[in-house]
Amino acid sequence: MSALTTHFLPVLRVMGVLLTFFALGVALPLGISWTHSDGLHAIWAQAGAGTLLCGVLLWVGLRRHKRELHPRHGIILVSLVWVVLPLFASWPIREALAAVGRPISFSGAYFEAVSGLTTTGATVLTGLDTLPVSINVWRTFMQWLGGMGILVLAVAILPLLGVGGSQLFKAEVAGPIKDNRLTPRITDTAKGLWGIYAALSLACALAYWAGGMTPIDAVMHMFSTVSLGGLSSHDTSFGHFGSPLLEAISVGFMLVASCNFALYFTAMRKGHWRGFWRDPEMRATLVALIGGGLVVSAVLWFKNVYGLLEALRLGFFHAVSIGSTTGYATVDYLAWPVFAPMFMLLLSGIATSAGSTGCGIKMVRVLILLKQAGREMRRLVHPRAVQPVKLGDKVVDDRVIFAVLAFMLVYGVTIISLAMLLVLADVDPVTAFSAVIASVNCMGPGLGSVGPAAHYGVLTDAQLWVCTLAMVLGRLELLSFIALLTPSFWRR
Amino acid sequence: MSALTTHFLPVLRVMGVLLTFFALGVALPLGISWTHSDGLHAIWAQAGAGTLLCGVLLWVGLRRHKRELHPRHGIILVSLVWVVLPLFASWPIREALAAVGRPISFSGAYFEAVSGLTTTGATVLTGLDTLPVSINVWRTFMQWLGGMGILVLAVAILPLLGVGGSQLFKAEVAGPIKDNRLTPRITDTAKGLWGIYAALSLACALAYWAGGMTPIDAVMHMFSTVSLGGLSSHDTSFGHFGSPLLEAISVGFMLVASCNFALYFTAMRKGHWRGFWRDPEMRATLVALIGGGLVVSAVLWFKNVYGLLEALRLGFFHAVSIGSTTGYATVDYLAWPVFAPMFMLLLSGIATSAGSTGCGIKMVRVLILLKQAGREMRRLVHPRAVQPVKLGDKVVDDRVIFAVLAFMLVYGVTIISLAMLLVLADVDPVTAFSAVIASVNCMGPGLGSVGPAAHYGVLTDAQLWVCTLAMVLGRLELLSFIALLTPSFWRR
Ligand SMILES: [K+]
Ligand SMILES: [K+]
Numbered sequence: 001m002s003a004l005t006t007h008f009l010p011v012l013r014v015m016g017v018l019l020t021f022f023a024l025g026v027a028l029p030l031g032i033s034w035t036h037s038d039g040l041h042a043i044w045a046q047a048g049a050g051t052l053l054c055g056v057l058l059w060v061g062l063r064r065h066k067r068e069l070h071p072r073h074g075i076i077l078v079s080l081v082w083v084v085l086p087l088f089a090s091w092p093i094r095e096a097l098a099a100v101g102r103p104i105s106f107s108g109a110y111f112e113a114v115s116g117l118t119t120t121g122a123t124v125l126t127g128l129d130t131l132p133v134s135i136n137v138w139r140t141f142m143q144w145l146g147g148m149g150i151l152v153l154a155v156a157i158l159p160l161l162g163v164g165g166s167q168l169f170k171a172e173v174a175g176p177i178k179d180n181r182l183t184p185r186i187t188d189t190a191k192g193l194w195g196i197y198a199a200l201s202l203a204c205a206l207a208y209w210a211g212g213m214t215p216i217d218a219v220m221h222m223f224s225t226v227s228l229g230g231l232s233s234h235d236t237s238f239g240h241f242g243s244p245l246l247e248a249i250s251v252g253f254m255l256v257a258s259c260n261f262a263l264y265f266t267a268m269r270k271g272h273w274r275g276f277w278r279d280p281e282m283r284a285t286l287v288a289l290i291g292g293g294l295v296v297s298a299v300l301w302f303k304n305v306y307g308l309l310e311a312l313r314l315g316f317f318h319a320v321s322i323g324s325t326t327g328y329a330t331v332d333y334l335a336w337p338v339f340a341p342m343f344m345l346l347l348s349g350i351a352t353s354a355g356s357t358g359c360g361i362k363m364v365r366v367l368i369l370l371k372q373a374g375r376e377m378r379r380l381v382h383p384r385a386v387q388p389v390k391l392g393d394k395v396v397d398d399r400v401i402f403a404v405l406a407f408m409l410v411y412g413v414t415i416i417s418l419a420m421l422l423v424l425a426d427v428d429p430v431t432a433f434s435a436v437i438a439s440v441n442c443m444g445p446g447l448g449s450v451g452p453a454a455h456y457g458v459l460t461d462a463q464l465w466v467c468t469l470a471m472v473l474g475r476l477e478l479l480s481f482i483a484l485l486t487p488s489f490w491r492r
Numbered sequence: 493m494s495a496l497t498t499h500f501l502p503v504l505r506v507m508g509v510l511l512t513f514f515a516l517g518v519a520l521p522l523g524i525s526w527t528h529s530d531g532l533h534a535i536w537a538q539a540g541a542g543t544l545l546c547g548v549l550l551w552v553g554l555r556r557h558k559r560e561l562h563p564r565h566g567i568i569l570v571s572l573v574w575v576v577l578p579l580f581a582s583w584p585i586r587e588a589l590a591a592v593g594r595p596i597s598f599s600g601a602y603f604e605a606v607s608g609l610t611t612t613g614a615t616v617l618t619g620l621d622t623l624p625v626s627i628n629v630w631r632t633f634m635q636w637l638g639g640m641g642i643l644v645l646a647v648a649i650l651p652l653l654g655v656g657g658s659q660l661f662k663a664e665v666a667g668p669i670k671d672n673r674l675t676p677r678i679t680d681t682a683k684g685l686w687g688i689y690a691a692l693s694l695a696c697a698l699a700y701w702a703g704g705m706t707p708i709d710a711v712m713h714m715f716s717t718v719s720l721g722g723l724s725s726h727d728t729s730f731g732h733f734g735s736p737l738l739e740a741i742s743v744g745f746m747l748v749a750s751c752n753f754a755l756y757f758t759a760m761r762k763g764h765w766r767g768f769w770r771d772p773e774m775r776a777t778l779v780a781l782i783g784g785g786l787v788v789s790a791v792l793w794f795k796n797v798y799g800l801l802e803a804l805r806l807g808f809f810h811a812v813s814i815g816s817t818t819g820y821a822t823v824d825y826l827a828w829p830v831f832a833p834m835f836m837l838l839l840s841g842i843a844t845s846a847g848s849t850g851c852g853i854k855m856v857r858v859l860i861l862l863k864q865a866g867r868e869m870r871r872l873v874h875p876r877a878v879q880p881v882k883l884g885d886k887v888v889d890d891r892v893i894f895a896v897l898a899f900m901l902v903y904g905v906t907i908i909s910l911a912m913l914l915v916l917a918d919v920d921p922v923t924a925f926s927a928v929i930a931s932v933n934c935m936g937p938g939l940g941s942v943g944p945a946a947h948y949g950v951l952t953d954a955q956l957w958v959c960t961l962a963m964v965l966g967r968l969e970l971l972s973f974i975a976l977l978t979p980s981f982w983r984r
Pocket of ligand 2: 722817
């Protein structure tokens with residue numbers, strides 16, 4: 001009983017708060033459904049009210065259990081969030097699809113909700129263009145909400161937990177953290193980040209609208225651009241628009257959203273951008289994405305797939321889209337030389353910055369790893385040399401390097417284990433590995449049967465659950481969830 | 493000039509010594525060619541004499557440059573050995589094949605020699621049963637010679653260089669090493685290891701002969717069993733014999749050869765086997781290989797590929813053969829559910845012990861990694877806890893853990909880079925990744941177009957060179973070769 005009251009109930013209370021706010025989000029599809037008269041408003045109203053009720057009941061019922069949360073609670077909370085929220089988010093999806101005569105399984109709806117909230121953007125649905133608009137709004141809005149949550153997770157919560165060395169990603173905004181409590185500074189940090197996120201979203205939606213999208217398409221694609229989610233309201237994804245201008249706008253906003261949001265916040269508060277341009281991770285992210293665009297364009301051109309201009313347009317759009325873990329496509333790039341899609345898939349694992357809405361290993365870890373590998377090679381020649389690993393002006397502590405290396409190990413083992421599980425469930429190797437990599441990187445389309453022109457609906461329910469787990473693990477930066485499985489976590 | 497005299501010439505002198513002894517090895521195929529009258533003895537005599545001449549010239553010509561070798565020289569030497577020896581070893585292969593009207597390219601012959609000497613056992617040749625016997629003897633004997641060299645490399649040289657934390661694998665035989673010199677203890681250690689290797693070889697050949705092989709087949713398959721090489725004189729590999737008894741003998745010797753040879757040496761010198769049975773790496777290797785056999789058998793049985801007995805026979809033989817990096821096959825296991833071959837391929841990366849003739853990551857590194865990952869997870873919950881990583885009774889130094897983690901990183905990056913290079917050269921993803929993994933693990937057969945029933949002759953010369961590089965990198969435990977590429981290596 002005592003472990004329950006001290007550990008679970010305070011966490012459940014916060015879950016109630018989150019659920020209450022999440023319920024308010026359902027107002028958007030409800031409003032859209034009402035104004036577009038797509039006949040689903042009763043379902044949205046019901047789902048919103050039900051979620052609100054559960055949230056308020058938890059919040060109020062456990063109000064006596066308000067207390068400071070410690071790192072251990074943080075791990076339970078973020079894990080619980082990714083299990084419970086999709087449950088409520090998938091409820092109206094399933095009801096609405098059944099109402100329009102296109103029922104899907106519970107596993108499929110849950111997958112779709114996890115894919116939305118983790119900003120993965122993989123889908124089990126087809127015929128998106130003929131779906132009631134409120135469903136598409138909800139699908140893309142989930143990504144935007146997920147992106148909002150992830151900013152707080154990445155900038156405020158994970159650094160406190162020290163997941164995979166992420167204490168190093170701690171933005172200056174947060175200031176030196178003197179205690180281990182989760183609550184005090186998170187609200188301040190969150191407000192600042194959400195301000196940037198809202199401003200970026202407004203700019204993106206207006207740009208899409210000015211670039212030729214309908215207002216509702218502009219909003220939906222803004223949702224999935226700034227969150228690096230990549231869901232679309234069209235079966236042909238971004239190819240629906242066939243507009244180089246819109247693609248260029250999209251590339252611009254994806255690049256902006258791939259950098260650490262805390263950098264924007266700091267730059268704005270300080271009134272100058274010097275620190276921003278000096279940030280080694282931001283530079284590496286842009287070099288990786290733009291360099292990746294050059295590589296893919298070069299492959300397309302040299303292998304005579306397209307002329308130079310078309311190769312540049314398609315190469316850059318897809319390298320940035322896939323590399324930034326967004327996952328938009330304008331063509332079926334599986335028809336390209338297979339090096340290109342594989343290269344982009346690998347890029348999605350490393351390119352985005354910590355503190356962005358992107359996923360995967362994160363560029364700062366890659367930089368630390370590269371410097372550590374360089375140090376080991378120098379040690380091979382000069383065994384007694386003592387050299388610190390430095391990133392920018394900062395010396396990286398050995399403990400952080402250990403944590404990053406452990407993260408890489410868990411990342412590799414997770415991908416191999418989950419992919420082998422899919423292979424055991426009769427998925428072909430290319431589809432299995434690419435689906436798991438695309439899921440762990442919260443990117444979306446894979447290779448083989450789950451490519452950009454296909455969808456995850458081809459997988460069985462059991463196979464979908466493996467991908468669902470992969471998305472959640474990727475979003476949680478792996479270790480925090482796995483920590484739940486270690487016995488020492490549950491010991492006092 | 494000074495760098496040349498201090499660094500290169502002493503190393504070249506040792507290269508001359510090695511080449512001289514290597515030339516003596518050509519006496520075996522020469523003798524076989526003579527007694528079997530296959531008409532190739534002139535070629536073997538010529539190649540042997542030529543190699544001997546080059547070796548003696550270097551040895552005698554540089555006799556004034558005899559000096560102690562330091563770690564840096566060790567790195568140059570072992571890298572040079574894997575470039576120069578295959579050159580001389582491939583020479584008679586190419587000449588002999590041309591003489592019997594089956595010419596192959598220089599790249600193919602070099603690949604075959606590297607595959608032999610690194611104990612990989614991949615082949616570009618077909619129609620093995622109709623090859624002159626002296627060629628098959630040379631192919632398999634190269635593996636045995638390579639295995640002999642690798643024992644010294646793994647037990648005496650790499651630990652001194654500290655490659656990827658391998659100072660930890662240092663066997664007790666070597667005793668505490670007080671200085672950084674390469675020469676003093678290596679001769680003693682080498683003699684002991686070679687004694688074990690010779691005794692094991694004799695036992696294996698006699699067992700194969702008693703089990704029903706012809707004497708010459710017994711010797712050739714002994715060569716490729718104790719070295720974990722896996723080349724065969726038959727196109728159908730070990731399936732040629734169709735004998736459960738021979739397969740059982742083979743499994744036994746592969747298991748023995750997968751453990752650390754220094755353990756056998758220590759046990760014999762001490763007269764008791766207590767330390768042997770307590771060695772955590774030896775236990776883990778046997779658990780991995782035998783457990784792997786159980787897993788593969790279970791998959792074959794539950795998926796109704798074979799009856800229980802046949803599933804056990806085939807599952808154990810192939811899991812041990814592939815997992816121990818030998819690479820014998822009795823059936824085309826690509827016809828099995830694809831989980832099984834992929835699982836065995838992954839097993840080949842981790843199962844063998846350091847100080848064996850096996851290749852890949854090595855079990856001791858895996859154990860260190862597992863313990864380090866466990867420590868990081870405990871740190872997530874108890875951030876201030878200080879816990880050393882222990883293996884057996886020994887505390888593993890943080891520096892060793894760093895080196896092992898760096899090794900893993902380089903291992904992963906090497907596999908991905910080389911496989912992507914193959915993909916760029918138009919190899920399909922499954923073939924590319926499996927060929928590189930099989931090469932880096934010095935195992936042999938991959939999946940796709942380079943499976944157990946196929947051969948590497950389907951690859952182009954350029955593609956073969958990528959695999960050749962992968963085999964050499966894997967054999968050198970990666971870092972030592974890559975150290976050559978770092979600028980600080982060449983600074984004084
Ligand atoms: K995405
Ligand atoms: K082998």
